[in-house]
Amino acid sequence: MSLLNLENVTLRFGGLTAVDRLSFSVEKGEVFAIVGPNGAGKSTVFNLISRFYDPAEGSITFDGHDLLKSKPSGVAAYGVARTFQNIELFEHATVLQNLLVGRHRHRRSNLVSEIFFTPAVRKQEIQNRHYVEEIIDFLDLQPYRDKMIAGLPYGVRKVVEVGRALATDPKLLLLDEPASGLSVEETTDMRWWIDDIRRQMGITVLMVEHDMGLVSGVSDRVLAMADGAELALGTPQQVQSHPAVIEAYLGASA
Amino acid sequence: MRIIFKTDYMQDIRPWKDGYQLSLYLILLALAVAAPFLLDAFYLGELNNVLIWAIAGMGLMILTGHTGQASLGHAAFLALGCYSNIILMESGVPFMLAFPIAGIITGLVGVLIAIPALRLHGVYLAIATLALSILADDIIVLTAEWTGGVGGKYAPPVNVFGYNIDRWGTPDAFYWLTLGVAVIVTLGYINLLRAPLGRSFIAVRDSEVSAQAMGVDVARTKAISFGLSCMVTGWAGALMGLFAGAFNNETFSIIISIELLMMIVIGGLGSIHGAFLGAMVIGFLPQFLSLSKEWIGALTGTTISLPGMEFGVFGMILIAFILFEPMGMYGRWLKIRTYFELFPFYRKDMFKRQKSYLKTERLR
Ligand SMILES: Nc1ncnc2c1ncn2[C@@H]1O[C@H](COP(=O)(O)OP(=O)(O)OP(=O)(O)O)[C@@H](O)[C@H]1O
Numbered sequence: 145m146s147l148l149n150l151e152n153v154t155l156r157f158g159g160l161t162a163v164d165r166l167s168f169s170v171e172k173g174e175v176f177a178i179v180g181p182n183g184a185g186k187s188t189v190f191n192l193i194s195r196f197y198d199p200a201e202g203s204i205t206f207d208g209h210d211l212l213k214s215k216p217s218g219v220a221a222y223g224v225a226r227t228f229q230n231i232e233l234f235e236h237a238t239v240l241q242n243l244l245v246g247r248h249r250h251r252r253s254n255l256v257s258e259i260f261f262t263p264a265v266r267k268q269e270i271q272n273r274h275y276v277e278e279i280i281d282f283l284d285l286q287p288y289r290d291k292m293i294a295g296l297p298y299g300v301r302k303v304v305e306v307g308r309a310l311a312t313d314p315k316l317l318l319l320d321e322p323a324s325g326l327s328v329e330e331t332t333d334m335r336w337w338i339d340d341i342r343r344q345m346g347i348t349v350l351m352v353e354h355d356m357g358l359v360s361g362v363s364d365r366v367l368a369m370a371d372g373a374e375l376a377l378g379t380p381q382q383v384q385s386h387p388a389v390i391e392a393y394l395g396a397s398a
Numbered sequence: 399m400r401i402i403f404k405t406d407y408m409q410d411i412r413p414w415k416d417g418y419q420l421s422l423y424l425i426l427l428a429l430a431v432a433a434p435f436l437l438d439a440f441y442l443g444e445l446n447n448v449l450i451w452a453i454a455g456m457g458l459m460i461l462t463g464h465t466g467q468a469s470l471g472h473a474a475f476l477a478l479g480c481y482s483n484i485i486l487m488e489s490g491v492p493f494m495l496a497f498p499i500a501g502i503i504t505g506l507v508g509v510l511i512a513i514p515a516l517r518l519h520g521v522y523l524a525i526a527t528l529a530l531s532i533l534a535d536d537i538i539v540l541t542a543e544w545t546g547g548v549g550g551k552y553a554p555p556v557n558v559f560g561y562n563i564d565r566w567g568t569p570d571a572f573y574w575l576t577l578g579v580a581v582i583v584t585l586g587y588i589n590l591l592r593a594p595l596g597r598s599f600i601a602v603r604d605s606e607v608s609a610q611a612m613g614v615d616v617a618r619t620k621a622i623s624f625g626l627s628c629m630v631t632g633w634a635g636a637l638m639g640l641f642a643g644a645f646n647n648e649t650f651s652i653i654i655s656i657e658l659l660m661m662i663v664i665g666g667l668g669s670i671h672g673a674f675l676g677a678m679v680i681g682f683l684p685q686f687l688s689l690s691k692e693w694i695g696a697l698t699g700t701t702i703s704l705p706g707m708e709f710g711v712f713g714m715i716l717i718a719f720i721l722f723e724p725m726g727m728y729g730r731w732l733k734i735r736t737y738f739e740l741f742p743f744y745r746k747d748m749f750k751r752q753k754s755y756l757k758t759e760r761l762r
């Protein structure tokens with residue numbers, strides 16, 4: 145059974161059909177990329193999975209759960225983490241605090257035990273910090289650990305956001321344009337990180353990305369979209385040479 | 399310049415950075431405990447008032463400073479805490495029980511109000527809570543049977559383990575009672591901030607969408623924050639009532655709500671320090687103004703009387719802070735401290751926020 149399954153999903157914003165009868169599934173352990181021209185509906189697919197929007201039709205299941213029955217906060221509880229195209233960090237908190245929020249879904253303490261900071265809460269905090277420190281090491285974030293997000297350079301924020309998503313210990317990681325706005329070196333780093341996330345951590349990755357170098361470098365399968373619908377699905381090479389994809393890109397740039 | 403090497407997770411979990419910082423706070427606490435021996439009755443009363451405002455400030459700080467929800471209705475919760483404490487005491491509940499229960503009642507009412515109110519955002523929430531402040535006045539008058547309405551009520555004597563505590567008779571004991579409540583609330587607040595719930599408050603404040611994506615239930619988190627905020631505000635209200643001795647429907651007016659909000663903005667949103675610093679401003683400003691009036695009067699040989707001057711000056715301080723130091727007094731203090739800690743390596747743009755991208759309302 146696939147890890148994530150979208151079937152015939154349609155979403156309309158007024159008269160605009162942002163996602164049009166889209167079906168695809170992501171298998172456990174793969175890196176699956178979604179590509180397509182601006183406005184194709186890629187981020188909207190992520191927002192549907194995050195349950196920010198209700199689809200007009202279709203079904204979305206994850207790991208045996210019907211996501212459409214869950215609240216937005218419940219999606220993370222099943223093990224889906226994500227980043228945002230425009231970076232949505234907690235600006236007035238430190239990098240460490242941002243990553244610690246990622247541990248929220250593993251919270252076992254409650255209001256009363258936290259107010260008294262009982263030994264159980266202390267133990268949980270130590271575990272959370274242990275987990276987060278490993279991510280900080282993995283992503284080379286040590287220099288920024290205690291810095292406020294407001295004031296950090298763009299490239300670092302992008303990495304912090306990936307770190308925060310990893311801190312949730314997800315089964316599926318959604319990355320919305322992880323390399324956009326990054327320098328060539330930063331993009332290379334991101335590429336190795338995505339590789340390690342899949343290979344070492346065993347996390348399935350679904351990403352939206354415009355950088356075709358990165359896409360063909362890390363992904364097993366690629367879905368090309370235009371106007372909310374599927375254009376082509378296959379290996380990076382198959383999709384890049386697909387006539388409909390070439391036309392969509394040339395059409396979009398012309 | 400101090401450099402701290404971190405070798406153990408507890409160093410980040412502990413509320414103090416190092417032994418030096420801990421000893422500073424312990425000295426401050428010792429001074430606070432010794433205040434009745436150091437100050438005369440008048441200044442002790444002023445300090446007591448500041449502490450009560452600081453507790454109220456912490457109450458609002460939880461909601462506004464840490465969860466990002468502005469409220470212009472917190473005077474209503476001061477009133478609720480005050481009246482429930484007094485009514486409980488009058489019906490024979492001992493103070494040591496009536497006081498905590500008054501806060502809990504206020505907190506529960508807060509949660510009930512929060513569930514519909516917190517669906518509103520920003521200025522709409524502020525307007526809704528403003529209505530609450532106005533409503534509270536009417537409700538107190540309508541329920542005159544219990545609240546005494548316009549005629550008001552007198553605070554009954556407080557008895558703690560057989561010992562009588564009274565603002566006028568035993569000001570020292572009343573001060574220590576307030577200090578005790580302030581310390582307990584502060585400790586609980588510190589604990590919350592280093593635990594998952596406190597971080598989820600901050601998450602909701604800074605980005606509701608990504609808080610959700612991290613598994614934080616935004617509506618629930620806001621309701622809990624509102625409840626805690628109201629509980630602490632209720633305790634502050636109960637103390638205010640006992641401190642004032644007499645109160646009626648006009649004691650907890652909308653002006654108090656506004657002052658409370660201004661106070662935490664001036665003190666510094668998003669820090670416990672801010673509640674205390676703001677309370678000092680609000681507590682000592684009237685004193686300072688009347689002293690300056692005397693000085694100016696003595697210098698120029700005239701008498702100045704400007705009705706509403708206090709509030710006006712307060713407003714101007716607020717505007718100055720919003721324009722020049724949005725992080726409040728605590729933010730300014732952090733900068734001064736960093737300057738000395740890094741001396742002579744401080745750079746002028748050290749705290750400058752980088753505007754590195756444009757954020758739109760739309761999710762992309
Ligand atoms: N909240 C919204 N309300 C109305 N229209 C929206 C909304 N969100 C997205 N759209 C529209 O839906 C379409 C798909 O948008 P989406 O953000 O998913 O595109 P995208 O493929 O991620 O593009 P990009 O590469 O620019 O990020 C666009 O036409 C966009 O204008």
Ligand SMILES: [Mg+2]
Nearest residue numbers: 186187229762
């Ligand atoms: Mg997009």
